[in-house]
Amino acid sequence: MSTLKALPQAALAYRGKKGAKAETSDGDSLPDQAKAVPQDAHCVFVSDLPEAWGEARLTVALEKAFGKFGEVQAVDLSESRTFGFVRFGSCTATMKALHATHPILADGEETALVKVREAQRHVPSMLHIGGFEKDLEESAIKALVDGWSGVASTSISAPRNEEGATKGFCLATYPSLDEARRACDALEKGKRAVRWVAERDSNKDITMGRMKRAYMDVIECLGEDATREGVLKTPARAAKAMMFFTKGYQESMADVLNGAIFNVDYNEIVLVKDIVIHSLCEHHLVPFFGKVHIAYLPNGKVVGLSKLARVAEVFARRLQVQERLTEQIAAAIDEALAPQGVCVVIEAQHMCMVMRGVQKTGSYTLTKCMKGLMKDDLRVRQETMDLVMGGRPRL
8 A cells, every 4th residue: 555655754653562661751651562652653543523513623622632642733634524633742642642542522512432543654445436426425325335345344534525515436444454455356346436545545635624724824814704705615725726736746757658658760850839837936836827848859769749748737737946847847758758859948927027026027938958969969959949939929
C-alpha cells in the first residue's frame, strides 16, 4: 500500500515494542509498549465520528475529550467528518490517548463513542467503491458494499457534495489487508467499480478539510462575516479551486505520456505553438497566463502532439515562476525523448504586475530554454527562433 507522504511528520505512526520501559516528563507511568517512541509521533487517528454534529461542534468536542491526555495542538477532520487526526504536543499525551478506554465525546446531552488508533504510515486496507445511488445514507451504503463483496467492512466514508448528497462512491476500510483483497476480488468478479485507494486519494479528504478552515480564517481576518450567505460556501469552493489550480503536483510524466512515444524516421523540427497556460505566481498566489511554444529536433523518436500540451499543463498547474516553468518543460521533453535539441519559449502576463505593485498593464514577459543542437548550433538555433517567433502577433 502507498505511504501517506503528504501528512505532516507529526502524523506519522509509531509502533511500540513489548517488554520495554518508558519514562515520562510528568512522572506518569505508561504501558510497556512505549519504548523508543519517536519524539515527532504526536498524532492519533480517530474514527466513527458523529457526522451530524458538524465540523465546528466536532472539533470542540474532540479538543475537550482528548484535552485530558495533554495539550491538543490541532484537530484535522476529513471532508466527510467521519474520521480525522488529533495532534498532541508530546508523545506522553499520545500514548495516554492510545491506551485509554475509548473517549466519549460530549456536547450538551448528546454523547458519542469514538475509536482511536495509531496514525498509520500506510493507507489502511481501504478500497474505493462506486456504483450506488447518490441519495443513500452511509448505513445503506455499508449494507450494499458488504452485500456485494460478502466481506464486512469496518467503516464506510462517503464524501458528499455541497448539497449534502453522496458522490456515488465510498471509501471502505477493512480490518486486514487479506480481507480487503477478498473484498476487492469479489467486487471485481461482480463487475462493481472498485480500486485500491491511492495515496493522494486517501490524503485528499484530510487536505480539503484543512484548506477549508484556512480559507475561513482568511475571510474572517479580512473583516468579513464567514457565516454570511454569500461567503458561507466560499471556503469549500476556494479549496476545491486551489486543488485544481495545483493539480500538477499529483501528476507525473509517466501519467501524461502514457506510452505515446513512437519510433519515427523524421529529422526535421517539430513545433507546437500557442499552447495556452494558466499558472499561479509562487510569490503572491495570483495568476500569470500566456502561451508556450515547444519545439524539438527528433532523434528517432516522436511524441503525440497533444502530449506536449499536457507536459506544459502539468508544470503550469503548480506554484511557479516563469523562469523555472520554462526550464522544467524543456528538461522533461529532453529526458523523455532524448532528442537532438529542445526549445521552449513562454510569453506570459503576470497579474502581480497588473493588479498590485507597479500596476503596469500591457507588459509581458518572455523566457526561453534551449538544449542540444538548438542551443549549440547557431544555424539550428536561428531557424528554430524564426519558426517560433516569426510572423506572429504579440499577446
